[in-house]
Amino acid sequence: MASIADTLATAGSLAGELLDRALDRQLRLAVTGLSQSGKTAFITALVNQLENACAADSRLPLWQAQRRGRLLGVRRVPQTNAHIPSFAYTAALDRLFGDPPTWPESTRGVSEVRLEIRYRPVGRFARARGTLYLDIVDYPGEWLLDLPLLRLDYRAWSAQVAATLTPGSRRRDLAAPWTSWQPAAASPFAEEAAAGAARAYTAYLHACRGQLGLSLLQPGRFLLPGEHEGAPMLQFVPWVWAMPGDTCAEGSTFRVLEHRYEQYKKHLVRGFYRRHFAGFDRQIVLVDCLHALNRGPECFRDMQHALHRIMESFAYGKGNLLARLFAPRIDRVLFVASKADHVTPDQHAHLVSLLQHLVRDSQLVARFEGVSTDCLAIASVQATEVAPGRAGGRTLNGLRGHALDGSALFVRPGEVPAAIPDERWWRERGEPFDSFRPPRVEAGSPLPHIRLDAALEYLLGDRLD
Ligand SMILES: Nc1nc2c(ncn2[C@@H]2O[C@H](COP(=O)(O)OP(=O)(O)OP(=O)(O)O)[C@@H](O)[C@H]2O)c(=O)[nH]1
Ligand SMILES: [Mg+2]
Incomplete structure (x- = not known):
């Protein structure tokens, strides 16, 4: 027969287990x-x-x-x-x-x-x-960056993109290879021409990132398609030409591009965010x-x-x-x-x-x-350590580490502005902030x-x- 002490211990451990579970x-x-x-x-x-x-x-x-x-x-x-x-x-x-x-x-x-x-x-x-x-x-x-697309229909998103292509801007120059497509909204959809424009639009997004350093690049899967590379839902462009009324027929260029945009949102964006x-x-x-x-x-x-x-x-x-x-x-x-x-x-x-x-x-x-x-x-x-260095006859703290190419680096990074920088800060800013390789750390x-x-x-x- 179990002793009272055993029973109490069992009850105690059961209660403990329940408590553990409640705290999970x-x-x-x-x-x-x-x-x-x-x-x-x-x-x-x-x-x-x-x-x-x-x-x-x-x-x-x-x-x-x-x-x-x-x-x-x-x-x-x-x-x-x-x-x-x-x-x-x-x-x-x-x-x-x-x-x-x-x-x-x-x-x-x-x-x-x-x-x-x-x-x-x-x-x-x-x-x-x-x-x-x-x-x-x-x-x-x-x-x-696809997340904000969920709130926008094709027309609204296209208008946002069009607003960034201001006359004389570098973006507008870079966009020329796809904006020159100039399709007629109501004409029958032409697969090859649209695929070509989508390729040019993708190259434009890459150029905006590589050459201009921009972040707001949509749709994100154009830059990194994952397993969906080549799928029709990744072949559309924003409509930056004269916006048609609601009369475009099924199968017209505008309607197919609009449909693809919605498919992209439905299958890639919504699914990704829901999961x-x-x-x-x-x-x-x-x-x-x-x-x-x-x-x-x-x-x-x-x-x-x-x-x-x-x-x-x-x-x-x-x-x-x-x-x-x-x-x-x-x-x-x-x-x-x-x-x-x-x-x-x-x-x-x-x-x-x-x-x-x-x-x-x-x-x-x-x-x-x-x-x-x-x-x-x-x-x-x-990746860096604070270390003293000499500048202008004075000893000042700087940063010691290794550049991404592995060479030893000692820098005195400039001042970070305490608020959104104004014109003057941009004019007078010092050296850029360097990047560093990770530090050497003992394994474990x-x-x-x-x-x-x-x-x-x-x-x-x-x-x-
Ligand atoms: N010095 C330093 N560099 C960092 C640190 N975190 C990230 N970096 C640098 O920033 C780069 C990008 O970092 P990731 O963690 O890959 O950035 P991510 O947000 O995952 O980038 P994606 O996967 O491309 O979206 C790295 O390769 C490093 O060069 C950090 O704590 N210190
Ligand atoms: Mg990452």
């Missing part, structure tokens, strides 16, 4: 950012820091759960969506710890990673064990302010515009057109100026202030809907970073209480 929670984190803003580096660094969080050489002092010893451990577990490729964490880490170290490759498809975080909750449940499942999706930044962007709890928005400052005023404005368009598409509040697609349950958004290791620490406050100005409108919208927001400057992987150690732990605290802190 899930958090979906949306990592948002334009192409090359640092999403993959951030996800890789985050997994790396979390997996090493309980090691003696952990680098997360600003993460309270870790600091107070409540963290029990973190490990990668298979994601719930078995049909989606797993995030190539090991491949990314192999590159960062390679000889020479290199950055993870630019992303070409969707992947997911799930982390199981075990912790001891505070207060009443302090003896129980909690588990938080953290789900993160990685995807090419180009595809994010990967629905039901997020928290969001981090990565912004590479320094790259935009390097590229000049037009690129800077264009990036600001692109970010705003994307943020508008996230439905934080009810009553939004897209509310059915995106459960409006994001309750925290963290805006982050990435690659803060490209400037000296005395510039970090300016970097945050610049970011605050950049995302001001998006922040206001989110706040109005009751969403908490914050701004931080971080480096997912710190966590990567150096700047304030990744502060980001973690903001995004996960309250979920581990």
Whole structure:
């Protein structure tokens, strides 16, 4: 017969198990950012820091759960969506710890990673064990720019594109190979001519990115088609010629292009966002302010515009057109100026202030809907070290690291403007902000970073209480 003590122990462990289950929670984190803003580096660094969080050489002092010893451990577990490729964490880490170290490759498809975080909750449940499942999706930044298309019909999107082709602009010159097509809206659709125009339009998007450094490039799949390359729904162009009335017949050039645009949205954009962007709890928005400052005023404005368009598409509040697609349950958004290791620490406050100005409108919208927001400057992987150097007979702090080609580099990066730069700043700006190769780190150690732990605290802190 079981003793009273045994019975009590069994009851105790059952209660513990129930409590554990009650404390099992899930958090979906949306990592948002334009192409090359640092999403993959951030996800890789985050997994790396979390997996090493309980090691003696952990680098997360600003993460309270870790600091107070409540963290029990973190490990990668298979994601719930078995049909989606797993995030190539090991491949990314192999590159960062390679000889020479290199950055993870630019992303070409969707992947997911799930982390199981075990912790001891505070207060009443302090003896129980909690588990938080953290789900993160990685995807090419180009595809994010398709999100705003969901709100626009073909005519509205075409009008937006047409408005960017201002007379005398470089964009207009670059656009000439496809704008010269000049089809008649009501004439029967000609497959070959349309395919040619779509190819020229794709080349135009590449040129806008490569030559002009622009971000607002739509549709995103034209730049990175994935498995749908060559499909008719990727063969259309915006209608930048005289807009026809509603009389175009079925099978006319205008109607077929319009239909393809709608097919693109239906099959590629809506499906992508429904599968990967629905039901997020928290969001981090990565912004590479320094790259935009390097590229000049037009690129800077264009990036600001692109970010705003994307943020508008996230439905934080009810009553939004897209509310059915995106459960409006994001309750925290963290805006982050990435690659803060490209400037000296005395510039970090300016970097945050610049970011605050950049995302001001998006922040206001989110706040109005009751969403908490914050701004931080971080480096997912710190590639530089602050080091003294001599300039003008004085010893001044600069940055030491390695350029992307591997050569040793010592720089004194210029000032970051604390607000959206004015004409004068653009006229008088100094040297561009350099890029750096990842640092050499002993295999098995966590990567150096700047304030990744502060980001973690903001995004996960309250979920581990
Ligand atoms: N110094 C430094 N460079 C970084 C950091 N994060 C990203 N980078 C640089 O930015 C580049 C782009 O980073 P990714 O993480 O690939 O950017 P992404 O947003 O995933 O880009 P796509 O996959 O093309 O959308 C890297 O190759 C690095 O050169 C960082 O924390 N510090
Ligand atoms: Mg990426």
